[in-house]
Amino acid sequence: MSALRGPQSQVADLARQAxxxxxxxxxxxxxxxxxxxxQPDPQRGGAxxxxxxxxxxxxxxxxxxxxxxxxxxxxxxxxxxxAVPPAIxxxxxxxxxxxxxxxxxxxxxxxxxxxxxxxxHTVPGEGNPKPRLLFVGEAPGADEDRQGRPFVGAAGQLxxxxxxxxxxxxxxxxxANVLKCRPPGNRTPxxxxxxxxxxxxxxxxxxxxxxxxxxxxxPATQALLGVTEGISRLRGRFSSYRGIPVMPTFHPSYxxxxxxxxxxxxxxxxxxxxxxxxxLRSPSPAQENE
Ligand code: URA
Numbered sequence: 001m002s003a004l005r006g007p008q009s010q011v012a013d014l015a016r017q018a019x020x021x022x023x024x025x026x027x028x029x030x031x032x033x034x035x036x037x038x039q040p041d042p043q044r045g046g047a048x049x050x051x052x053x054x055x056x057x058x059x060x061x062x063x064x065x066x067x068x069x070x071x072x073x074x075x076x077x078x079x080x081x082x083a084v085p086p087a088i089x090x091x092x093x094x095x096x097x098x099x100x101x102x103x104x105x106x107x108x109x110x111x112x113x114x115x116x117x118x119x120x121h122t123v124p125g126e127g128n129p130k131p132r133l134l135f136v137g138e139a140p141g142a143d144e145d146r147q148g149r150p151f152v153g154a155a156g157q158l159x160x161x162x163x164x165x166x167x168x169x170x171x172x173x174x175x176a177n178v179l180k181c182r183p184p185g186n187r188t189p190x191x192x193x194x195x196x197x198x199x200x201x202x203x204x205x206x207x208x209x210x211x212x213x214x215x216x217x218x219p220a221t222q223a224l225l226g227v228t229e230g231i232s233r234l235r236g237r238f239s240s241y242r243g244i245p246v247m248p249t250f251h252p253s254y255x256x257x258x259x260x261x262x263x264x265x266x267x268x269x270x271x272x273x274x275x276x277x278x279x280l281r282s283p284s285p286a287q288e289n290e
Contacts, residue, residue: 095203100129103203107180113196115181121148125176125204132276133168134210135159136201138219138251139179141186150175155252159216162252166269167278174208176201178223189219198223205244212272213244217251236268238275247272 097103104124110116123140126149135151143153151159160170179189179197201223205213215221218231224241225248227234234248249268250261270280 095206097203100207103200107200113193118184119181120145122180123150124180125150127174128172131174132211133173134213135175136220137177137216139177139189140182145182150177158252166273176204178220194223213246215246215248221248
């Protein structure tokens with residue numbers, strides 16, 4: 001949970017924003033997330049886990065037009081975060097599940113909220129079971145619901161580029177969502193749905209033990225941090241979830257619609273890379289021209 005911030009940290013914020021503007025001015029031509037050609041091995045180890053979607057396929061849910069995801073709130077001065085109880089509570093009974101596979105199985109038969117009635121597959125998440133970095137998105141979309149895997153549609157392709165630009169492969173990180181079932185029409189998750197699903201993500205985070213969490217967009221960031229501010233205000237600054245640093249950034253779906261903001265997201269990802277001790281990269285001239 002974010003602490004209230006004093007004048008000193010506000011001055012530090014202003015200094016940091018000035019530094020960001022300088023970096024943005026230097027990188028303003030670049031708007032892509034193409035992976036660099038030479039990739040170091042920043043993973044901590046562990047074979048990638050692909051959690052099977054345990055739900056037997058049902059007739060596909062009404063396809064529903066993809067509603068905008070991850071749209072940021074109006075920009076403005078950095079606020080003092082308003083503390084509200086986190087949707088994914090940090091003080092709870094210990095998790096009853098001892099493995100990611102077990103969580104995926106339980107998710108696969110979950111009927112705690114009405115979304116089970118319209119899902120085709122559950123989407124528990126996948127990746128390195130001991131990742132240095134965990135990405136948390138909002139909820140499965142149509143492609144994910146069809147395949148039972150997270151971020152496999154257009155937004156997923158951009159997320160793959162973001163991951164690659166940091167020097168990781170998709171198998172080296174873990175990718176999860178706040179909701180494990182698709183909301184019809186890709187609507188924003190309801191608070192009751194987030195509350196029902198929260199124990200799963202919480203248990204996953206406990207087992208994964210990532211060094212850093214990157215929350216993608218409003219619902220993921222707000223659920224993890226228990227704040228109500230929008231992503232425009234929260235991005236670019238580390239908070240924490242149960243002692244794990246959380247870097248909020250724009251959702252890839254939003255970045256597909258607003259490519260000009262990719263350079264801001266790249267600044268956020270670079271902060272993560274810096275914390276992880278990864279080499280900071282400059283995009284190649286070809287990438288700058290994208
Ligand atoms: N958007 C999300 O938030 N999660 C996915 O898995 C896919 C799209």
